[in-house]
Amino acid sequence: MSSENFNAKLIYMANQIATFFQSQPEDEAAAGVATHINKYWEPRMRRKLFEHIEQGGEGLKPLVLEAASKIRRPEAA
Secondary structure: OOHHHHHHHHHHHHHHHHHHHOOOOHHHHHHHHHHHHHHHOOHHHHHHHHHHHHOOOOOOOHHHHHHHHHOOOOOOO
């Protein structure tokens, strides 16, 4: 899978998680997104997510961007 396709898949998955947690109370939604990503995404996936966010986060839902501060940042590759 190309890097571009991998990033597109991560954006899609992160947005799907955000869509699910959007129905939660506002103060719990970002924490829910972060908890899910921390629990189920491997470090490589989280690293790519942070790289994308640092490049502007295009395509990510605002709830994903809000959750980013609560997502564990993996060490550099």
